[in-house]
Amino acid sequence: MPGKKKVAEKQRQRPLETPRIADEVARLPAVVPPVAYPIETLVPEARQQTPAVGQRAQRVDGRMHGLGQTQYIDDLAFPGMLHARIKRAGIASARIVRIDTSAAEAMPGVMAVLTGRDIPVNSFGPSLQDQPVLAAERVCHAGDGVAAVAAVTEQIAQDALDRVKVEYEPLPAVLDPLAAMREDAPKVHPAGNIYATKVIRKGDLERGFAESDRVFEGRYRTQMVEHAALEPHAAIAAWDPNGRVTVWCTIGRITLARADLARTLKIPMNRIRMIGTIVGGNFGGKNEITQEPVLALLSKKTGRPVKGVYTRGEEFTATTTRHPFIMDYRTGVTKDGRILARKVRLVLDGGAYCSWSETTLGKAAILAAGPYQIANVLVEAHVVYTNKTMTGAMRGFGAPQVCFAYESQMDEIAQALGLDPLEIRLRNAFVEGSLSPTGQVLHSVVVRESLLQAAQRFGWKGARS
Amino acid sequence: MKRRGRGIACMWYPIGFTVSANPSAATVKINEDGTATVLTGTVETGQGSLTVLGQIAAEALGVAADDVHVVSADTDATPMDSGAIASRTTYVTGNAVRLAAEQARAILFEIAAPVLGVRPDQLDARDRKIEVRGYPQRSMAIGEVAYRAQVVMGQPAIGAASWNPPTVALDPETGQGKPFSTYVYATQIAEVDVDDETGEVEVLRIVAAHDCGTPINPMLVEGQVEGGISMGVGFALHEQILFDDAGRQVNPNLTNYIVPTSLDMPEIEVDIVPNFDPSGPFGAKGVGEPTSVPTAAAILNAICDAVGVRITTLPATPDKVLAAIQEKRGQAVPRLPAA
Numbered sequence A: 001m002p003g004k005k006k007v008a009e010k011q012r013q014r015p016l017e018t019p020r021i022a023d024e025v026a027r028l029p030a031v032v033p034p035v036a037y038p039i040e041t042l043v044p045e046a047r048q049q050t051p052a053v054g055q056r057a058q059r060v061d062g063r064m065h066g067l068g069q070t071q072y073i074d075d076l077a078f079p080g081m082l083h084a085r086i087k088r089a090g091i092a093s094a095r096i097v098r099i100d101t102s103a104a105e106a107m108p109g110v111m112a113v114l115t116g117r118d119i120p121v122n123s124f125g126p127s128l129q130d131q132p133v134l135a136a137e138r139v140c141h142a143g144d145g146v147a148a149v150a151a152v153t154e155q156i157a158q159d160a161l162d163r164v165k166v167e168y169e170p171l172p173a174v175l176d177p178l179a180a181m182r183e184d185a186p187k188v189h190p191a192g193n194i195y196a197t198k199v200i201r202k203g204d205l206e207r208g209f210a211e212s213d214r215v216f217e218g219r220y221r222t223q224m225v226e227h228a229a230l231e232p233h234a235a236i237a238a239w240d241p242n243g244r245v246t247v248w249c250t251i252g253r254i255t256l257a258r259a260d261l262a263r264t265l266k267i268p269m270n271r272i273r274m275i276g277t278i279v280g281g282n283f284g285g286k287n288e289i290t291q292e293p294v295l296a297l298l299s300k301k302t303g304r305p306v307k308g309v310y311t312r313g314e315e316f317t318a319t320t321t322r323h324p325f326i327m328d329y330r331t332g333v334t335k336d337g338r339i340l341a342r343k344v345r346l347v348l349d350g351g352a353y354c355s356w357s358e359t360t361l362g363k364a365a366i367l368a369a370g371p372y373q374i375a376n377v378l379v380e381a382h383v384v385y386t387n388k389t390m391t392g393a394m395r396g397f398g399a400p401q402v403c404f405a406y407e408s409q410m411d412e413i414a415q416a417l418g419l420d421p422l423e424i425r426l427r428n429a430f431v432e433g434s435l436s437p438t439g440q441v442l443h444s445v446v447v448r449e450s451l452l453q454a455a456q457r458f459g460w461k462g463a464r465s
Numbered sequence B: 001m002k003r004r005g006r007g008i009a010c011m012w013y014p015i016g017f018t019v020s021a022n023p024s025a026a027t028v029k030i031n032e033d034g035t036a037t038v039l040t041g042t043v044e045t046g047q048g049s050l051t052v053l054g055q056i057a058a059e060a061l062g063v064a065a066d067d068v069h070v071v072s073a074d075t076d077a078t079p080m081d082s083g084a085i086a087s088r089t090t091y092v093t094g095n096a097v098r099l100a101a102e103q104a105r106a107i108l109f110e111i112a113a114p115v116l117g118v119r120p121d122q123l124d125a126r127d128r129k130i131e132v133r134g135y136p137q138r139s140m141a142i143g144e145v146a147y148r149a150q151v152v153m154g155q156p157a158i159g160a161a162s163w164n165p166p167t168v169a170l171d172p173e174t175g176q177g178k179p180f181s182t183y184v185y186a187t188q189i190a191e192v193d194v195d196d197e198t199g200e201v202e203v204l205r206i207v208a209a210h211d212c213g214t215p216i217n218p219m220l221v222e223g224q225v226e227g228g229i230s231m232g233v234g235f236a237l238h239e240q241i242l243f244d245d246a247g248r249q250v251n252p253n254l255t256n257y258i259v260p261t262s263l264d265m266p267e268i269e270v271d272i273v274p275n276f277d278p279s280g281p282f283g284a285k286g287v288g289e290p291t292s293v294p295t296a297a298a299i300l301n302a303i304c305d306a307v308g309v310r311i312t313t314l315p316a317t318p319d320k321v322l323a324a325i326q327e328k329r330g331q332a333v334p335r336l337p338a339a
Helices: A002-016 A019-027 A062-066 A153-165 A205-210 A254-265 A292-302 A312-317 A357-367 A397-416 A421-428 A447-456 B049-061 B089-114 B141-154 B216-240 B294-308 B318-328
Strands: A082-088 A094-100 A108-115 A147-149 A163-172 A194-202 A214-222 A233-238 A245-249 A272-275 A305-307 A325-333 A339-349 A376-384 B004-016 B024-030 B037-038 B068-074 B124-127 B129-132 B133-143 B158-163 B182-195 B201-211 B265-274
Touching: A019 A357, A019 A447, A082 A153, A082 A292, A082 A312, A094 A147, A108 A153, A108 A292, A147 A153, A147 A292, A163 B024, A194 A357, A205 A325, A205 A339, A205 A376, A205 B182, A214 A397, A233 A292, A245 A254, A245 A292, A254 A272, A254 A292, A292 A305, A325 A397, A339 A397, A357 A376, A357 A397, A357 B004, A397 A421, A397 B004, A397 B294, A421 B004, A447 B004, A447 B182, A447 B265, B004 B294, B024 B049, B024 B089, B024 B141, B037 B049, B037 B089, B049 B068, B049 B089, B089 B124, B089 B129, B089 B141, B089 B158, B129 B141, B133 B141, B182 B294, B201 B216, B201 B294, B216 B265, B216 B294, B294 B318
Parallel strands: A082 A305, A245 A272, A339 A376, B037 B068, B201 B265
Antiparallel strands: A082 A147, A094 A163, A108 A147, A194 A376, A214 A325, A233 A245, A233 A305, A325 A339, B004 B182, B024 B037, B024 B158, B124 B129, B129 B133, B182 B201
């Protein structure tokens, strides 16, 4: 009986007829093009061809993107869904004396407020679990979340944040990574500011420098950078009566995210379902949980689905960024431009929490000497805490930074020796079977081929020197 | 006056995690009509991974990209995956998908062999057919075999497999070891104009020659290179998060934190360096992250070539470039009049 079903459906939804429905409707995409299916377009031939590998096959998600019909998290809405916002500390280093949420809780439309004390296991991180989901005792950088609100509209949730009163006792902050390495520097975390060190040692460095005709030294620095993906971090959590929680999220690795969520919520993994939606850009910035435990607990508290979408400001201040590097390079070469020895010291500004810093440190150290055959190498790399936005994975894991340094110095050496920049690279580049700085035998090596191919395509005729 | 310069930079970059296990698993189900469904736990983050994984499964099954549907990213339904990170999806998840597809294919071979009067190891999957290697006239349509497998013989063609890149832990003292299974290599050459009166840098052209092993989908490789270069241009010239003395960000918005737009993009020419890595799926490695690695270095070398100053601190903003030019020429840096 379809008629009866319709009535039942309506009754079921009636309690939800509040301003938030209008709010949700207003939040749906403004323009959904009227489309009759199937859309008659030319069948992209590459997708029909065999063999499949090597075909310029159109993306499977291309048509949805083109028609504006891809559903990102913010395009999803569920009946009764609440909106969450997180209050940010706004102070770089402090002890939290007390948090008063009573005024926020009393606001009409506010359904739940959460602080760090409500989180079963309030720490996470891919290698060191040094990051709180919501800071409960100590604020380590200005973007730390200190409380979260779920309300019937995003605006009410935002307004409620102002009524959460947090009392801070300011603590000394350290912002410069070199200063943070000193013994007397304020400690961001009790264990000390240098939280990981990697060393790569190959050959006899002193002998390499002694045999060199010229030695070049330089310091190179890079800045902190944001991924700036078009889609911000977003998620929806829905806790069901069986105690299972479903999370739609923008995270690029849901297997790890489920493990982190199970740990922070202290529930078994089989009670968590993570669904990765089509993501509007990741670039390394969406590789771990952020607000997901908060949304899950707010959903558990309210019995309703809860959505959280970071603002652009939070994208900058409350999520990971690219590590600023301070890089000291010392390189010994023969007169004809062969590198005999290279010593590299890297200091990474690790921000307030580890996140993917250990991976970044490791990759940067391994890659630091460049794609060159060098018999004698020493790389010493440290990552240090500062009271700044945490740094983590970003497209290249430290490689763009060290590439800037080693390739700048290659040109300096070429210029000083009167060599063409292409020529000095060809003389030193790895070949098939070369040994990497970690002693690995390299295979499928095409540095020289890529240099020659790019030079030919560009019409390279040498640089001014 | 605008001065032109060009700069070169090359790089190497590893595929997958540093030493630690980063497996991917996949399931491939061949339907009764010879089309197939792939289950993977990876997430499409805009790079086109689902398309590439579909092509890898299609290649192993001898069908076309359109014959394969890829289901992804649901921990209730899809197998584990270490994720869309470390430029690993094509290489690691791709290998898992290839292995799973080969397992499903082995069932088809087993079913087809007695019908075609040969041993299973004499069969190939090609052009939507299961055919006898070296005697392609003798073949069956893949749909016919798949139907027979499931509906007649009661042996549905399903495969599940996982793959993890082989590594050797690094010695903590010396860092010696085999941290990665494989690496990719690339060169980018940038051509820039530098205005020596304002310090402004315009990137005119970037030629990028990238190794990715066998390109599974050359169009998507080109897309990755173009996207990577746009991030490299921002890293080189514009983007920088600034802090005040209290440790708060000064420019946490896209008005004052400048990312490159289409107007800032140079002409890009992408060359794929021919290569084949036997450890990757059909010779493929990866291309995601490396595309933005050498860009800044090439641009900064080009700036030096153009105006003879070496900027050693990124980003090379106009004020920094201008100050360096004036310092080199022994000019006093003019100060703006006080407001």
